[in-house]
Amino acid sequence: MKDFFELKRNLKKDFSHLRSIKVALLGDTATQFLSVALRGAGFDGGFDLQIWEADFDQIELQVFDPSAELYTFAPDVIILFESAHKLVSKYSKLKPEAYSSFADDQLSKIDKLVTRISEQLTAKIIFYNFAEINDSVFGNYANKIESSFLFQLRKLNYNLMVYATGNPGLHICDLSTVQNRVGKGVFFQSSVYVNTEMVLSIEVLPAVAAQTIDIVGALYGRFKKCLVLDLDNTLWGGVIGDDGIENIQLGSLGIGKAFTELQYWIKKLKNRGIILAVCSKNTESVAKEPFGKHPDMVLHLDDIAVFIANWENKVDNIRQVQSILNIGFDSMVFLDDNPFERNIVRENIPELTIPELPEDPAEYLEYLYALNLFETVSFSNEDKERTKLYQLEAQRADVQRSFTNEDDFLKSLNMVSLVESFNKFNTPRVAQLSQRSNQFNLRTVRYTEPDIEALSRSGDVYTFSFTLEDKFGDNGLICVVILKKENKETLFVDTWLMSCRVLKRGMEHFVLNTIASFAAEKGFSWLHGEYIATPKNAMVKDHYKNLGFEQKKDGYVLNINTYATRPNHINKK
Template sequence: MHFIELKKNLKKDFSGLKKAKIALLGDSATQLLTQAIRGYGYELGFDLEIFEADYDQIDRQIMYSASEMYQSQPEYIIIFQSVQKLRKRFYKTDIRKRSQFAQNEAARITGFLAELSKNIHGVKVIVANFMEQNDSVFGQYANKTDMSLLYQIRHLNCALMTLAANTKNLFICDVAALTAAFGHVAATDNRNYINADMAFSLDFLPEMAKGIVDNIQVVSGAAKKCLVLDLDNTIWGGIIGDDGVENIQIGDLNQGKAFSELQCWAKELQRRGVILAICSKNDEDIAKTPFLKHPDMVLSLDDIAIFVANWDSKVDNLKKIKSFLNIGYDSMVFIDDNPYERGVVKNHLPEITIPDLPEDPADYLPFLSGLNLFETSAYTQEDEQRTAHFQQELKREITQASFTDEREFLKSLSMTCEIQPFSTFNLPRAAQLLQRSNQFNLRTIRYTEEDLQRLSTSDAHLSWTFSVHDQFGSYGLISVVIGCLDGDEFFIDTWVMSCRVLKRGVKHLALNEIVQAAKRLGAKRIRGEYISTPKNGLVKNHYPNLGFTEKDAGQWILDVASYTPREHFISITTQVIDE
């Protein structure tokens, strides 16, 4: 988008949008960047309330605990330091100490993080890294000497990556990559820098705003989870039903290379945990032929969670895919080469993200990767198993169809459950579940991994994680419950569950565990709270359906003494009793 379009958004109605409080700290002029961030936030459904610090006040705002920034109580803090100011600091550094410049700059940012975490619990920090700049003092030799500016910028950017990898609440706005893609010359405007101290050109500001807001969006729990692919002329050239498997374009020759590279990208997304689905107007057996017989196919049927190929409308088939995966339409990205098909789906299912592919397949991958549709804030080993989970679920559905009695079907699954408190092994996945779960999430409190670590050592809180297995395989860690004693009530602070285990009895098992814990603590009642969001209507009646009675609006009470354990067909293989 152009800056002028983002600026126009500022005059639109922000009511009803998700709110977030941000502090923007910069060492150069940030007024227009502030406008771009707020304008881009509108595009993604955010009402971003931005505290913009005075010019070049990063150190003061962070290191002075009574600063205006701390008074604004931000949820996110953006630290933007320009490469121009970095260059000035480098030039002022004693030549004998320049080899340590990047290390010292990284230490400075580490100090900022420590101070911010001390003063604002749970704050998320977004740090902009640095555009690469060769001042030509050493020419090409800059790549070989740690005395050069270019060497130190690259070293600093790597140090920031390492710091972010080891700091759960730190995220990077990758200015280095954004400016490289946009073009270093186009990303800057020297006249604006000299006259107004603007580090970037007006045209580049939307790119940086997108990088910042993309981080905020995914940390807040909104992420694209599924890539739905058309087949003909999308992941291979040609029409399989007409051309035959031997004549479709795929592989390392000519245009086939473009389709193979797109498949490589999709496969890497699948390995990262993005669900792949197929939606094609085709005979299913014919559509699967390249996956089974073409030697140059990168994607295999094992990479696909659900394969839908028939002659129904793509709107209907996308509805089937959404229903099977039990995700929101806004979590889906649909890739189709046909403008007509894209238009029909956009008209009927506007929440799905549907990129308008370029006409030339050679441009498919650069275009799609440039959109950065699959931003993420975390990655766990369980992400690698997500496709297998859905393939197993398809087998369960086939098995369930052979039963007329649901209880008998549940018994046949031979389900087992491991119940554990938070630990170093399950904290990353537990935090990811809390960040990404929107439908089965009673209060939608977004605890970070750092928050969960703190709760795990709290004497006032109990925590449970639930990992379920059955005869078809593992569901993985699928539920998290956090509770605490509040007088003679046990309060359920957090209850989230993956929709993969709906109607499997896990919520009954979890409630039985909660009641047992409440009894051990001497609680007379259990109190649950439901906070409505646009996405968690699924659990609106969760507490009344479990026998709770309404006390106040959104507050539900269950009497411990009169509770009768709920029926389920899950064997507990590991259970840690919280004292």
């Protein structure tokens, strides 16, 4: 990780090609260095953070004054940094009878801040939780005394988590984890604090900035979806082809513990919705053997969405994984113990994230914890099922090969789609799809859960969500369309996005039929579509043209009155 001075040097670089985000930074201690570190780390993360810093200790003043600079600035993201140090001061000034309700009182203050901000801005809020301080008034006994500071601080951190579960627009940045990782002696430097009112040491600033930028990145659609795994000396110790199944190190044997624990971690990622793929230089049958037969294997073949083991080069194999899963390289992580393989892959696919695993496998897990590779800002039930979905896709691909005629194949799938407007059940998934879809996304307008809820309430906006189910299984909600009334004759297609795993199924035609007949029912004559190019959505460059829209100056239009239903093999559920 870069140090503070290196981050600071970033500030002189050229930000002009980076995505610009307006960030308001409000703290109850001085934040000048944090601001520098954030902007510097933002640069490395691909963002031009336009940071407006509130004056020192002005959180309440800014938030509760509707004419404050905060609201004039209109940030996209607000960072609220209330420090544990100030928390101690607040607590210390209380009368003893108020100690026990301290955490609750603080949370209600935080709630007022968050509520007031949300009333006036759609900005996402990042709130730093509290790094632990034990004031040692009760010693260890503080754990048994509800009124102790330590008890109240931990309760407040817990309260914050509970509070955040009900607030999709609020994200907790886990400063406490950062302090745990680096230690309090590194996290806090008293001389810096005394002389500048800054509670973060210069040394820890890069870690705090990185943790924050991870959240910002996830908010703006940057997160990892897939973990590609090497096998020998990555998932187990030893070389399966040479050592044989009884001699590879796993479980309690030798360094086996390190690999087993790594596998448990990977399994949790899979359960969370990260797709697992294997890419190994091995004979396939040999590579697969431990998965079925070794008693200490935690990962099984049905955890792996794509399994590639051969003697080809890894670059081509990873490209193949990418094309099967149809996701961007920048959303993939590749774990391999061999620096040589890592370098070849890195040179050829620079977008891929490739951790520099430590030489000693015993250090793998702690190293990976610290990287925080799998930040996210949403989690839905569908995430848990993702591996199954991709395995089904692989099966479909197999069946498709047995049909020479694509039409016959599609007919054989018995596809049905449930069409609904946005509601409270599908909102999380709609928001997630809006954050995640990069390729099949006509305008790439990102909506979060609160945005979606607001949309559902506003008039002159019509929302559609589509699921797709076939004989192999349910793909879940895979397509979203938002129409806005442009004038009394025209509906504007504000959003049309689709998950790439249902490409080439005729879904576009089914969707267009649905919205065209909706528009006709409502008495509109025109659909107006627009394509906004991004580095990733070239796939839909000709989307409207292919669907019979006519190109005009400001986009594409379709005459509803002369529209002929487009053939497809999907039925309404």
